[in-house]
Amino acid sequence: MTAQREWFEKDYYKILGIAEDATPKDVTRAYRQLARKYHPDTNAGDATAEERFKEVSAAYDVVGDPEKRKEYDELRRLGPAAGMGDGAWGGGFGAGGPGPGGGGFRVEDLGGLGDLLGGMFGRGARRGGARGATTARKGADLEADLHLAFGDAVHGVTTTLTLTSEALCSTCGGSGAAPGTTPVTCSRCGGRGVVDDNQGFFSFSQPCPACAGRGTIVETPCPTCVGRGVERRPRDVKVRIPAGVEDGQRIRLAGRGEPGRSGGPAGDLYVRVQVGQHDRFGRKGGDLTLSVPITYAEATLGTELTVPTLDGPTVTVRIPSGTRHGRTFRVRGRGVEAKKGTGDLLVTVEIAVPKNPSGRERELLEQLAQLDDGSLRAHLVGG
Ligand SMILES: [Zn+2]
Ligand SMILES: [Zn+2]
Incomplete structure (x- = not known):
């Protein structure tokens, strides 16, 4: 026993x-x-x-x-x-x-x-349906957009989202009955919330159709929720965004959706992330990108560039002689530090062409131009 x-x-x-x-x-x-x-x-x-x-x-x-x-x-x-x-x-x-x-x-x-x-x-x-046998229901999943600053997406952040979703009615506390009134016991099931279907030795119980398993009937509905016991209202949800999220990514936060009913579990919250721009850096997955302008002379003769990183000190990138426009150099381990690994910093050089060269510059460039023997486009000429 x-x-x-x-x-x-x-x-x-x-x-x-x-x-x-x-x-x-x-x-x-x-x-x-x-x-x-x-x-x-x-x-x-x-x-x-x-x-x-x-x-x-x-x-x-x-x-x-x-x-x-x-x-x-x-x-x-x-x-x-x-x-x-x-x-x-x-x-x-x-x-x-x-x-x-x-x-x-x-x-x-x-x-x-x-x-x-x-x-x-x-x-x-x-008991207010607090784990009622028949009315427990999982809360709905919710979706929300979250705008993140570039650095917050890289480093991860804990923030508060304000969501408007269904929650227990604040006027009636979820009973569905107007203030000053109380739900009455359901006469069909005597308040049990279930009706019996006798089969031999056993009583199979089913949710009472008259009160939908609540055991009570609301005679004067709450004006706020019209007897439903829930209303839509804003609530704050604290969310922890992991480091390394990307623009457009959808993050599932288990149990942060709509609250469950009658003791049911809460739904999930899906947060769609929009990542803002950085004035210097870009993102390619776990890698950070950076464009660095160099001169024709630097590209031709080679140089050492001092470039910034997102968080740490500057790094030196060696540009070999004869570097073409648009070539990318990889600085290991200076990208996004996320759970799945640390990315790199991708430095792309862009040969800058001066719009208005100064007098001395113009002079030297003209001398340079005189050295041109036309071999650069020789393969396109004649035929
Ligand atoms: Zn009933
Ligand atoms: Zn209400």
Whole structure:
């Protein structure tokens, strides 16, 4: 009898330190590890270890058995622990194990079971739907645009987004009833939120169609939310943007979407990033780009350039003689430092052509021009 009662009160997954969808192999591994750790042979006289050992064994007894685990999961899904344990269920359950139907409970006291299920669902649903058996719903996913400064996209940033989405109504606190009134108990289901469909030994419970599983009916709807219990309003969401995000990238922030209803999980928030320009640098994935003008003389004779980096000190880039216009030099490790690795700084040289050369410049250029033997375009001439 206590075995089943414990199913409501104990989180066997938590005790074993595993996820609810852990594979049988993981379950066994977790159990063996803990059993070894808390085994009385190695913890002689340690009452806490002994207690833990018993807990772990009890958990594995259920979760380690596919049939029992199925029933346990089902019970957890249906019955909020909050509605249990106040004596209302008076010993209705049998000693565990699959019932005659294979997936049911073994029942020693049918009257007791009826009470129990009724109490379980009713209480679950009546508590403002706080984990109600039928109304829990995942919140909607949301999308938002976020404009980031160039440096913030490179380094990552924690910022606050203001989103307008559905949230519990601030006028009625989510009850849907006008201030000064309260929702009345649903007469169809008597406030249980479920109606029974009797089939042989078992009562299969379904959401009450009259109150949609809430257990209550709103007679005077809240003027703000018209009885829905939710309204659209702005709220601030703190978001952490990782280093290295790119313009146009969509970032999923789990659980930051619309709040769940009736104890359901929150939806996800998708943030689309728009990255602003930098007055010097550009971005190509994890690499930073930089254009550096050089003269015809520097390109021809070669030179050493001192170029800035985004965060650190300047670096020297050696330009060999005979460098053509548009050639790119790579400075390793001076790009975006992101989780997936650090990029490079790509320095592209552009040969600048003076629009108005000074007198002396013009003089020298004219001398240079006189040296031209026409070989540059020789291949295009004649034929
Ligand atoms: Zn109802
Ligand atoms: Zn309202």
